Amino acid sequence: MAVTLTINGESKTVNAEDDTPLLWVLRDELNLTGTKYGCGIAQCGACTVHVNNLPRRSCVTPIKSIEGMQITTIEGLDGPVAEAVQAAWQKIDVPQCGFCQTGQVMSAVGLLNSIRKPDDADIDNGMTGNICRCATYVRIRNAIHDAAGILEKQK
Amino acid sequence: MSQQATSHDKKPIKPERRRFLQSSAGLLIGVYLPVFANQKSGAAAVMQTPSEAGATLSPNAFVRIAEDNTVTILSKHIEFGQGPFTGLATLAAEEMGADWSQMRAAHAPANVEHYKNLAFGVQGTGGSTAIANSYHQMRRAGATARAMLVSAAATRWKVPDTEITVNNGIISHKNSGKQASFGELAASAAELPAPNNEPALKKPSEFKLIGTDLPKLDTTEKTLGQAQFTLDIYQENMLTAVVAHPPAFGGIVNSFDDSAARKIPGVVDIKKIPQGIVVYAKNTYAAIKGRDALKINWDTSQAETRSSKTLFKLHRDAAQKPGANATSNGDTDKALQDAAKTLELEYSFPYLAHAPMETLDAVILAHNDSDKIEAWLGSQLQTVDQGAIAQVFNTKPENVIIHTQLAGGSFGRRAQPDSGFAVEAALATKAVSRGTPVKLIWTREDDIKGGRYRPMVFHKLRGGIDNKGNIIGWQQTIVTQSIVAGSPFEGMIQNGIDPTSVEGASDLPYTIPNLDVSLHSMQTKVPVLWWRSVGHTHTAYTVETFIDMLLELADKNPVEGRLELLKKHPRESHVLRTAARMAKNAGPTPQDRARGIAVHKSFGSFVAQIAEISNENGFPKVHRVWCAVDCGIAVNPNVIKAQMEGGIGYGLGAILFDEITLGENGTVIQSNFDTYRSLRINEMPDIEVEIIKSDIDPTGVGEPGTPPIGPAVANAWRRLTGQKITHLPFISSVQQMETA
Ligand code: FES
Ligand code: FES
Numbered sequence: 002m003a004v005t006l007t008i009n010g011e012s013k014t015v016n017a018e019d020d021t022p023l024l025w026v027l028r029d030e031l032n033l034t035g036t037k038y039g040c041g042i043a044q045c046g047a048c049t050v051h052v053n054n055l056p057r058r059s060c061v062t063p064i065k066s067i068e069g070m071q072i073t074t075i076e077g078l079d080g081p082v083a084e085a086v087q088a089a090w091q092k093i094d095v096p097q098c099g100f101c102q103t104g105q106v107m108s109a110v111g112l113l114n115s116i117r118k119p120d121d122a123d124i125d126n127g128m129t130g131n132i133c134r135c136a137t138y139v140r141i142r143n144a145i146h147d148a149a150g151i152l153e154k155q156k
Numbered sequence: 157m158s159q160q161a162t163s164h165d166k167k168p169i170k171p172e173r174r175r176f177l178q179s180s181a182g183l184l185i186g187v188y189l190p191v192f193a194n195q196k197s198g199a200a201a202v203m204q205t206p207s208e209a210g211a212t213l214s215p216n217a218f219v220r221i222a223e224d225n226t227v228t229i230l231s232k233h234i235e236f237g238q239g240p241f242t243g244l245a246t247l248a249a250e251e252m253g254a255d256w257s258q259m260r261a262a263h264a265p266a267n268v269e270h271y272k273n274l275a276f277g278v279q280g281t282g283g284s285t286a287i288a289n290s291y292h293q294m295r296r297a298g299a300t301a302r303a304m305l306v307s308a309a310a311t312r313w314k315v316p317d318t319e320i321t322v323n324n325g326i327i328s329h330k331n332s333g334k335q336a337s338f339g340e341l342a343a344s345a346a347e348l349p350a351p352n353n354e355p356a357l358k359k360p361s362e363f364k365l366i367g368t369d370l371p372k373l374d375t376t377e378k379t380l381g382q383a384q385f386t387l388d389i390y391q392e393n394m395l396t397a398v399v400a401h402p403p404a405f406g407g408i409v410n411s412f413d414d415s416a417a418r419k420i421p422g423v424v425d426i427k428k429i430p431q432g433i434v435v436y437a438k439n440t441y442a443a444i445k446g447r448d449a450l451k452i453n454w455d456t457s458q459a460e461t462r463s464s465k466t467l468f469k470l471h472r473d474a475a476q477k478p479g480a481n482a483t484s485n486g487d488t489d490k491a492l493q494d495a496a497k498t499l500e501l502e503y504s505f506p507y508l509a510h511a512p513m514e515t516l517d518a519v520i521l522a523h524n525d526s527d528k529i530e531a532w533l534g535s536q537l538q539t540v541d542q543g544a545i546a547q548v549f550n551t552k553p554e555n556v557i558i559h560t561q562l563a564g565g566s567f568g569r570r571a572q573p574d575s576g577f578a579v580e581a582a583l584a585t586k587a588v589s590r591g592t593p594v595k596l597i598w599t600r601e602d603d604i605k606g607g608r609y610r611p612m613v614f615h616k617l618r619g620g621i622d623n624k625g626n627i628i629g630w631q632q633t634i635v636t637q638s639i640v641a642g643s644p645f646e647g648m649i650q651n652g653i654d655p656t657s658v659e660g661a662s663d664l665p666y667t668i669p670n671l672d673v674s675l676h677s678m679q680t681k682v683p684v685l686w687w688r689s690v691g692h693t694h695t696a697y698t699v700e701t702f703i704d705m706l707l708e709l710a711d712k713n714p715v716e717g718r719l720e721l722l723k724k725h726p727r728e729s730h731v732l733r734t735a736a737r738m739a740k741n742a743g744p745t746p747q748d749r750a751r752g753i754a755v756h757k758s759f760g761s762f763v764a765q766i767a768e769i770s771n772e773n774g775f776p777k778v779h780r781v782w783c784a785v786d787c788g789i790a791v792n793p794n795v796i797k798a799q800m801e802g803g804i805g806y807g808l809g810a811i812l813f814d815e816i817t818l819g820e821n822g823t824v825i826q827s828n829f830d831t832y833r834s835l836r837i838n839e840m841p842d843i844e845v846e847i848i849k850s851d852i853d854p855t856g857v858g859e860p861g862t863p864p865i866g867p868a869v870a871n872a873w874r875r876l877t878g879q880k881i882t883h884l885p886f887i888s889s890v891q892q893m894e895t896a
Binding site for chain 1 (some may be wrong): 236237238239371372374375376377378379380381382383384385387388390396421422439440441444511512513514515562563564565566567597599600794798801802803804805806808809828829830834835836837838840842843
């Protein structure tokens with residue numbers, strides 16, 4: 002089956018079954034490997050992408066269901082929020098193994114898109130879906146606060 | 157910010173392009189400085205005895221300088237989050253006089269002669285040894301490279317070596333004002349013979365990079381999603397494979413029907429290997445769907461079909477009598493008889509899965525025009541995996557090229573002494589025609605159900621105090637399955653004692669006049685493995701909760717009481733005092749909260765933690781942790797802090813939530829993160845870390861942060877609620893107490 006998706010602003014037609022999770026199409030067909038597999042059942046957040054600007058678990062998102070929507074992966078992430086998050090991530094040296102981190106960054110950008118100055122409870126709400134087995138959570142929290150600070154200064 | 161030597165070029169991902177040696181070849185390279193001298197075959201799989209392992213290495217296998225002035229260190233240790241790329245590069249850069257911005261890191265090839273872990277004798281990472289065993293080696297490698305650069309400069313400028321200085325990556329001669337970069341001198345330096353004398357190393361007081369928070373080399377790539385893991389490797393004609401594994405450990409395939417599976421679009425082939433049925437497909441989704449569609453009749457007659465409940469009872473029964481003697485002092489039976497007060501407790505610990513974020517995976521290609529086999533994987537025991545893969549293909553180890561990949565965590569998971577996973581991947585590759593690369597992926601369900609767990613453990617403790625409140629007797633019986641038995645590391649077992657079963661208990665630091673620690677080693681068919689901090693996962697918990705209760709029974713303060721018993725152990729005492737001071741400085745304990753303390757030595761490092769908790773609907777909420785660590789010289793304090801934070805989070809998740817349970821017929825009940833809970837951000841405490849200043853050689857940091865958190869939380873919980881949690885995880889103990 003051919004399904005046409007809009008990924009990082011480009012239209013891509015892929016030959017895949019309608020029920021194929023977006024995760025595997027991104028990775029196996031489109032070579033966008035920044036989006037990771039961690040559980041396949043919407044438990045870990047490693048596969049987080051944005052669909053119409055909102056974080057979505059690509060491992061449980063059949064491609065047919067998002068035809069025509071705007072899909073953004075870590076490779077296509079840009080804009081001031083993304084820059085602030087990725088700058089803070091580097092300044093604070095958040096990653097350990099790094100495998101969960103693209104999903105964390107996608108969720109963090111999603112959170113800051115909806116709440117510009119999140120408090121700790123907002124961060125808990127926005128980020129509990131993203132597991133980090135290396136437990137870099139202290140730094141993820143600090144980096145989100147730091148990114149919010151960067152964005153505030155830009156105003 | 158510095159980055160890895162790996163290229164940022166993304167499409168198409170060809171693993172070769174990301175290897176330093178080849179990618180830099182395109183840059184009119186440089187010079188590999190110094191060259192591999194008389195490099196023998198990679199005949200690597202043979203385990204060596206520890207004494208041979210300690211032999212001097214060729215000092216020059218680690219540093220590569222390119223004409224673009226980058227310095228790449230070849231890391232013999234896999235980078236899966238604990239920071240060896242950064243740490244090893246720091247050690248070499250320090251002695252070279254390099255500038256941090258020119259440093260890069262890449263994985264070294266598999267080669268036991270050059271790259272063995274000096275603590276193991278094979279190339280491998282574990283036991284928190286990466287920095288400890290490389291501390292002198294990497295500095296010597298850096299110092300040798302520097303000596304050669306200096307000598308090249310001296311020859312070119314016709315001045316004496318002794319007048320040349322090296323700072324921040326610049327080689328200079330003061331009197332003439334001449335200067336050169338490493339890259340400019342690399343070619344001439346390569347023509348010089350390696351220096352005969354061991355170059356002198358800096359004194360710790362002269363360090364400029366060691367001891368500073370240098371930014372990690374791999375942070376940028378990992379933040380931008382450009383870091384390449386095994387899962388990210390795609391090759392032409394590659395097949396993706398998943399394996400249907402037996403429902404119980406030791407089960408085998410009786411018969412199977414793959415007709416439905418073969419109809420799934422994308423499924424290419426299906427084969428039987430000893431580990432199960434392999435489904436090969438053009439993409440991952442088809443492989444997984446194909447596996448779901450298999451009908452397999454399993455033979456579990458030889459499998460482990462006992463449930464956790466049954467096994468637990470066997471462990472408990474064994475604990476009623478002392479086992480093989482691990483430590484003995486005085487007359488413990490008599491002391492316990494004479495004691496004014498005694499305490500007796502039983503503890504149990506479930507099987508635990510490591511659940512690293514990236515599941516096990518590998519890409520293997522058996523070339524069809526030569527004997528060459530290439531394997532890309534997050535290999536934690538490179539030369540062992542190399543030998544095992546060679547055996548599968550019936551070829552020599554030197555024909556197997558291991559491309560070690562960044563891995564998404566391990567915590568012990570990837571260090572399989574029998575190379576079980578690498579063998580499965582090799583067999584799956586061998587079952588299709590040569591020339592076809594095969595990527596074998598374990599799904600999360602395979603990972604959680606796949607065994608190689610922290611073993612089930614049972615402890616029985618008896619302790620006694622006299623009428624003055626002195627602890628006079630301590631008897632501890634440990635029952636568990638040996639991790640090293642039947643593995644190439646079996647030689648570690650001495651007099652019936654696997655040290656990894658009793659470490660942390662047999663070397664109890666507290667001075668107690670009458671002490672017995674003994675061990676029963678159990679046998680099951682459940683494959684077990686080292687899990688972040690190994691034996692310390694359970695011994696720290698039992699020792700530190702039991703001592704806390706004995707001190708309470710004796711009306712003693714948990715800090716002062718411990719310090720009295722640690723007079724011969726200044727480093728334990730120091731971290732304990734430090735953590736106590738940190739907590740005190742944070743102010744008094746809020747009313748509805750309690751604090752608990754634990755101190756434990758593991759992998760040569762000393763860690764004390766104080767946890768502050770409250771009771772949220774009958775379950776602990778950990779708010780803050782103060783952590784003091786003495787790991788000798790702190791090579792990169794920021795990395796050490798990160799390891800303490802990560803170790804605490806990892807240990808906390810396990811003691812609160814995690815157990816792997818074998819149900820009836822030996823089937824593992826849990827299957828994914830829905831049933832095997834990971835700690836999440838809302839459960840992570842604030843953590844403050846203080847590193848003790850030291851000029852002792854560095855020791856481990858990857859594991860030592862994990863052991864103390866469990867007992868610190870349990871001690872706080874007992875002080876808050878009166879409940880003694882002796883059966884882990886917390887969640888099942890607390891639930892049982894509620895229903896009781
Ligand atoms: S892989 Fe999608 S949430 Fe885990
Ligand atoms: S950094 Fe390793 S899982 Fe998050």
